[in-house]
Amino acid sequence: MTTYNNHRWNEWIKATINGDKSSYRMLLTNLRPWLMSYFRKRIHKEAVEDLVQETLMSLHTKMHTYNPEKPFGPWISAVARHRWIDYMRKTLKHIELEFKEEIFMPDDNREKGAKDDIKKLLKLIPPAQAEVIDMVKLQEMTIAETANKTGHSQSSVKVMIHRGIKKMAIAVKDAEYE
Amino acid sequence: MSDNIIDSLVEDLKPKKTLLNKNLWISCSGCFSFISLVIILVLGFRLDIQLSLQSGAILWKIGMLSSLLVWSIFIITDISRPDGNIQKIHYIPFIIGSGIFIYQIIFQSLTTAHNELIISLKGFSGISCISIILLGGAMALAVMWQLWIKKTAPKDPYKLGAMAGLSSGLLVATGYALHCDNDSILYIGLYYIIPIVLLAIIGGAIGKKKLNW
Numbered sequence: 001m002t003t004y005n006n007h008r009w010n011e012w013i014k015a016t017i018n019g020d021k022s023s024y025r026m027l028l029t030n031l032r033p034w035l036m037s038y039f040r041k042r043i044h045k046e047a048v049e050d051l052v053q054e055t056l057m058s059l060h061t062k063m064h065t066y067n068p069e070k071p072f073g074p075w076i077s078a079v080a081r082h083r084w085i086d087y088m089r090k091t092l093k094h095i096e097l098e099f100k101e102e103i104f105m106p107d108d109n110r111e112k113g114a115k116d117d118i119k120k121l122l123k124l125i126p127p128a129q130a131e132v133i134d135m136v137k138l139q140e141m142t143i144a145e146t147a148n149k150t151g152h153s154q155s156s157v158k159v160m161i162h163r164g165i166k167k168m169a170i171a172v173k174d175a176e177y178e
Numbered sequence: 179m180s181d182n183i184i185d186s187l188v189e190d191l192k193p194k195k196t197l198l199n200k201n202l203w204i205s206c207s208g209c210f211s212f213i214s215l216v217i218i219l220v221l222g223f224r225l226d227i228q229l230s231l232q233s234g235a236i237l238w239k240i241g242m243l244s245s246l247l248v249w250s251i252f253i254i255t256d257i258s259r260p261d262g263n264i265q266k267i268h269y270i271p272f273i274i275g276s277g278i279f280i281y282q283i284i285f286q287s288l289t290t291a292h293n294e295l296i297i298s299l300k301g302f303s304g305i306s307c308i309s310i311i312l313l314g315g316a317m318a319l320a321v322m323w324q325l326w327i328k329k330t331a332p333k334d335p336y337k338l339g340a341m342a343g344l345s346s347g348l349l350v351a352t353g354y355a356l357h358c359d360n361d362s363i364l365y366i367g368l369y370y371i372i373p374i375v376l377l378a379i380i381g382g383a384i385g386k387k388k389l390n391w
Contacts, residue, residue: 019193028184053183060187062331062391064194065259078260082333082391 005030006073013072017063028056031076038080043087044116055083088172091117095137096165124171129164132157197329199255205325206251206349209318214353217310224359235361238278243352243370245275250345257338258330282363290362298362304369307358311373314350315343319381322346331391339385340378347374 008030015023035055039048058079066075095118115138122130135146136157147154230236252268322342332338351370360366 016191017194017196019191021188021191024191025184025188028187032184056183056187058331058391060190062260064329065197065331067259068196070261075259075261078333079331082260082331 005034006071009072009076013063013066014068017066017068028059031056031059035080038077039084042084042120047087047117051080051083051087055080058083085172088117088121089169092121092165092169092172096162098137118168121168121171125164125167129160129167132160133164136161197258197326202251202255202322202326205322206247206345209321209346210247210349210353213314213318213350214356217353217357221357224357226359230359230361236355238282239355239361239366240352242275242278242282243348243355245271245278247345247348247352249275250341250348254327254338254341254345257332257334257341258327260331260333262333279363279367283367286363294362296364298360298365299368303358303360304365307354307360307369308373310354311347311350311370312376314354315347315373315377316380318346318349319343319377323384327385328388330389332385332389335389336382336386338389340382342385343377343379343381344374346381347377 009027012023012027012030016027032052035052036048039051043051055076059076062079066072118133118137122134125133132146132150132152135141135149136143141149143154143157146152147157150157152160224230224236227236249268249270249272252271253264256262256264256268319342322345327338327342330338351374
């Protein structure tokens with residue numbers, strides 16, 4: 001069940017703040033499917049479980065910042081969003097490092113997942129930059145091959161990749177304030 | 179695996195003291211009272227206190243700084259939580275404080291000779307002003323950090339740290355205005371604002387490193 005259950009969550013979190021463990025268990029158990037659904041829409045499936053666990057940990061350590069006079073739903077949504085943005089930033093940093101060091105990681109589940117996440121972000125940047133990042137990162141073409149195909153110089157391709165990654169990072173940061 | 183996490187978290191649960199905005203206000207009021215008392219006891223009130231009350235100089239100066247201080251504390255309370263957003267009504271003290279500052283710029287540039295304004299910048303008082311605000315502000319920032327800031331979960335750690343630095347600088351500057359008899363807006367713009375901005379930059383850098391969660 002993935003229903004956003006604000007009313008029950010409000011009751012459980014207020015009891016949890018007072019140290020009620022059974023309410024806490026109910027809250028966490030009910031939050032888990034909602035968080036799974038939340039992250040499935042935003043990142044590749046292999047990373048969902050990790051992010052759910054990280055969000056539950058953040059709830060545990062930062063629970064005292066929740067204001068009991070306000071509904072719990074927006075608070076936990078903000079925590080989940082923060083974890084998602086953090087994850088996307090790390091993915092982008094990893095990609096940027098790959099391009100800088102020209103070290104391309106072997107294809108594994110995590111790498112495949114990162115590619116799926118990058119695909120979503122490519123829609124947020126100019127088409128020319130999205131195209132070269134798509135060729136180098138997703139289609140695994142070399143810089144030289146990409147330069148040949150697009151008609152840009154190799155240094156232009158590198159600059160476009162670097163700028164595209166920066167724009168994606170800005171898009172992720174802007175998502176923080178939506 | 180998630181069930182194990184849930185078991186561990188439930189096991190680890192202890193009653194929590196929620197982060198209350200009033201605690202920040204109480205800490206800042208306490209800090210301000212202490213700093214003002216130290217300044218008055220060590221440096222004394224400004225020598226022309228009677229005159230400055232009659233002319234209104236001490237009132238607009240403290241009014242301006244305390245309005246900006248109140249604004250900065252409001253912003254800190256707004257942005258300290260994951261779901262925090264700045265409330266538009268909290269910009270009112272900023273508008274008042276900035277309004278006083280801009281008014282004084284216009285008023286003093288029309289009524290005070292330019293060489294008088296430049297002369298107000300000379301002497302050693304500027305250095306002592308910067309030093310007191312910087313050192314006092316650093317101490318106020320440390321207290322604010324320990325009592326409140328480190329317990330937060332901000333969306334933007336840099337912004338919260340910078341506001342904490344700004345706030346502590348304004349707090350000490352407001353107290354210092356009880357002693358400082360230089361009311362030139364050029365003097366305030368330079369020797370008050372420099373240390374306040376420096377504290378904001380330092381606070382932001384610390385926030386970026388220490389407030390991530």
